[in-house]
Amino acid sequence: MKKRHLVVVLIMMIAASGLLTGCGSDKPVLNVYNWGEYMDPEVIQMFEDEFQVKVNYKTYPTNEDMYAKLKSGSAEFDVVFPSDYMLERMIKEDMVAKIDMANIPNYSNINDRFKNLPYDPNNEYSVPYFWGTLGILYNTTMVDEQVDSWASLWDEKYAKQILILDSSRDSIGMALKYLGYSLNTTSDAELAEAKALLLEQKPLVLAYVVDETRNMMVQGEAAMALTWSGEAIDLAAENEDLAYALPKEGSNLWFDVAAIPKNSPNQELAEAFINFLNRPDIAYLNASYVGYSTPNTAAYDQLDDEIKSADSYYPSDDVLDRCEVFYDLGDYNDVYHELWLDIMIDNK
Amino acid sequence: MKKFDGIVYFYGIWVAVLVVLPLLILVLLSFTSGDIYDLSSLTLTLDNYKAALDPSYIGVMMHSLWLAFITNVICLVIGYPVAYIITGLNPRIRNTMVLLILAPMWSNFLLRTYSWMLVLGNNGPINSVLESIGLGTVQLMYNNFGVILGMVYNFLPFMILPIYLSLTRIDNALVEAARDLGATSKDVFFKVKLPLSMPGVFSGTTLVFLPAITTFVISRLLGGGQYVLIGNLIEHKFMVQNDWQVGAAIAVIVAIILLVVLGVLRKLARGRLELSLW
């Protein structure tokens, strides 16, 4: 008897929280699919108010998860935020629509440096959202030497104090750059060298991590970590002990971009949204909220001088010149993935 | 029994359509090569199974089985006594205890695992205590200990619950009868309670051992990527390499192995203790 009462109460609670989500409205709906915590909720609210639409905002943990959902046809979205290599794959598989750039006048706010990139050479399918580099996050109280080369991640002095990313392109890329090769190489010989190098590194690695880097470094569990600039800068800002270095051999330049899936129900609204995101005030809001490097010059200008001059955040052009963007290597991608799997499974 | 035929038909159809059929799609895919989104490009092949039977993958499978086995044993060793003790408690407290034991599993998995990583870390509370009493820091994470601890933590409640259930319904009349016939407490346990609680042990084992073989997040987070288990492998194939066909082949092989294991467990339970679960 009492159980039934409980059930009623609980159902009422659910109904109550359901009201909070404002289900049911006849405004046009914009379906946005993004990484978690990657957009200021205020921005979404402002768009809803200004354009009198409802934004259906959903999140995904990785590019691959987003890709699987989109490819299966189980979910339609108007705007998604793939990383560079994923966009390239989506273009090849005809999953994204060409954007009518005439509808995105705010595109002029994008730094020219971030146009005509390898993954979208004619700027037809995407508008950059955030960018960054791949580098070394290190704890200055635990590392005495100067960290300016990938070699630091192979330094035996720091055995079992190093965190490496469980990500094939990134980690193999690290080895390739250290060897002086391109991280888009399709040379079996070069990859074999990289593999050997990575196996050498394995005994020194405390753990191959995905998202736990930040917690581990903040807790002082490791001395160095291979990680992306966005995260590193966040941490370094909070924790004076931590610093970020972009190795002199060069590294990876990554982009997360806004794109419109081919099956978007409302491409016009999607373009309006992307344009909105690049309005100076909006781009600035997002840049502050997310804390990653913004490709939008209007937003950049509004940032504190301290951030603008930070090397880690906004490295100089000659540093950027040494960085490469990932190419989608088609079938050769699998060589990288299999190689990484081998390294992971290896138990010697 | 005739009376329940309707129900059985209903459930039979439910299982066939909603459990087996969706899996058949993947099984079929495992025998094809080509673009899975362009059906006309598919050809039948056994290549996926050849790839799935790669020797290093077999090693991964062995490792997964081993880890799951240890987890199960530890859960049993801790779980059985705990279930036994709870059964002996005042009925009012018993209910609360069971709920309290399951409740941690209602928190978000990532959250509680990150919390464990904080606790087990070299700078975490446990090591701080160890250091202060002069034992120095011990590596509690990114090794076998951490992974097994994580596994046991997340599976223990599922071992305790079924065993507790089977212990609670043991008819007191049986226990009294045994006592009347001169049985000691030890006899009562080994000859009455233990055998009658075997259905619970069997359930508990299936709820722990089987899922433990295919989990991978625990081992990835607490093992630092050094523990590639069969679950990681399947995930890598499906998501990273976007090779659903080989992934499906591996999954099929794993499912067959596990169903065989299940069959063996069932025979064991049945043979010795007349379990008529099925």
Next chain:
Amino acid sequence: MVKPLKRILIGGLLLFLYLPIIVLALYSFNASEYLGRWEGFSLKWYGALFSNAEIAEALYYTLGVALLATIIATAIGVLASIGLFYSKAKIKKHVMTANYLPIVNPDLITGISLMMFFVFFRARFGFSTMLLAHIIFDVAYVIVVVMPKMMQIDFAQVEAAMDLGANQWVIIGRVILPQIKQGVLAGALLAFTMSIDDFVISFFTAGNRATNLSIAIYSMARRGIKPYVNALATLMFVGIILLIFFINRINDSKKDNENGRLIG
């Protein structure tokens, strides 16, 4: 067994089970957003929680799906257990083997296969597809727990009822259910536990309309799980503990003569 030893074991177990929970609750009051770096006491995350629309939506789906799936799956699972227990060996064997598939397969396989299945039937992805997916795997768990209970039924009573001409529903409702009550409740509890924290299967069957707490939290992992998530988890826990005590109070006052049997 010696009493203090029992106390230590149970106490130790509870400490072990609740250690991470206590830690995550502690850090919900952390002024810093980083786990492991305590920067002072703050209630700001609790404040942030109440204006967060995304989390509210996720909570709604999580609770809604978990509760509905639990109720429906328990009903189906219990009926199925009863029917199967008394059916012929061959049918029992095949259906039970199939029943174990959701438990034996990795979540990813169940999730992807259901996603493709729903796509094939052009289902409208959202709450209903997620709910159906949850019911499917919850039923499997319910049966695993309820089946053993069927063994402990006094079949004489069932026979008597049949002899007296009772139909299946009366037999189930009046004779069988009361004897397996604990099993039913335990099955429901297990189903709820499996549903409330599911990520993979929910993710693939959600389409663009549905979501849940697990999805929201996993999606935050790359950027760091902010402590308002800890705050939510803490609040949910406090709520659950209060609920448990509330239930106990009701049961206590309800009967002083009856043997209190919610679960046991």
